[in-house]
Amino acid sequence: MDLYFSYTSTYSQKVLLGFYEKSVPFNPQRLDLGDRQAHARYREFYPFGKVPLLVRDDGRMIPESSIILEYIDHRFPRGPQLIPADHEQALHVRLLDRMCDQFLNDPVVTLILESWKLPGQQNVDVIDNATEKVGLMYRYLGDHLEGREFLAGDHFTLADCAAIPPLYYARAFADFASIDNLQRYWERVSQRPALLKLQNEAKPYVQALMGAQT
Template identity: 40%
Template sequence: MKLYYNPLSTYSQKVLIAFYEKGLSFEPFIVDLRNKAAKQSYLKINPLGKIPLLITEQNRAIPESSIIIEYLDMNYLTGATLLPRDSEMSRQARLKDRMYDLYLNNPVVNLLFENMKPKDRQDPCLMVRERETLNIMYDRLNDDLSNHSWTNGEEFSIADCAAAPALFYGQRVHPFSKYPAIKAYFSRLMGRTSLQKVLGEAEPLVKNFLK
């Protein structure tokens, strides 16, 4: 398999976590969409210009992080089972995956980029709105974790793949220090070999980015 991604991208990190949880190998193709030449080259492969993108062993192109993870989990039975085989638990995992992508990850990324702008170019209304969304999601996530080790129960799942990158950046732009269940959960995440590997690979880029 070939994976087109960027180590800084939260959605790329989400897929990388899944790869490492399942113990699967891939041929890496790092894409820097800020580089005009690199972007033009990548657009020939994926005209939408979005990452990550998986090219399967059968040469099928699969975009979208959640769909990539579903493909990996359904076609490779090694390592962790990221989509529960119980239909209701699977539905819950998919729901949480979507919620964490749209209402946890996206607001965190928007705040990251707003904070990088000079004060006079920031959008205060956007920042207030995103922080309000994150407060709602932190309340929900804290409840999800109140009696469980992971977001969808006692087994690591696709939902945790989605939550981990968002919380890694989220701790910097909208801390969750007053949420004890999230704090304990984040500590468990940081002890996960898959996330350690993802962050280790991204560390030099993350340091420069956060500066």
């Protein structure tokens, strides 16, 4: 199966992290989102133009990071189980995944995009709104991690895949060192081989994007 992704895309990183955690093989189809011609060609193939996108061996397309991870979790029962079998626990994981996408990932992308603008052209209201959401999520995740090793409990899940990439970028805009539970969580997950592999591969692309910010 082909995975279309960009190393600088937080949603792509979420999916790559899940693939690496579970050691699921795939054909990498790297897209440079900054290359207009390549992106236009990609839109002819997938009109919504978003990454990540998984194309199964039978040709069926699976977009949306959470759905891609749910698909591989079901199809490859190895490595961490990203969605627990227990319905209540699965609901909990899916809720955390949604919260991380909407209130952490999306605002972090907004902050990155605003940071590329010249100071006079930045939208202060948009920045304030995104910063407030990130702060709320830091506290939400910090509270949530009380007594838990991973976001949803004792095991690495989809919720961790959703939280880790935006947290990586978010640190450049708002420090979370004062939120003990979150800081300790970050120190724990930073050592995971799957994340180290992802960071190593993504480093040149992320550095080109973020410069000295990360």
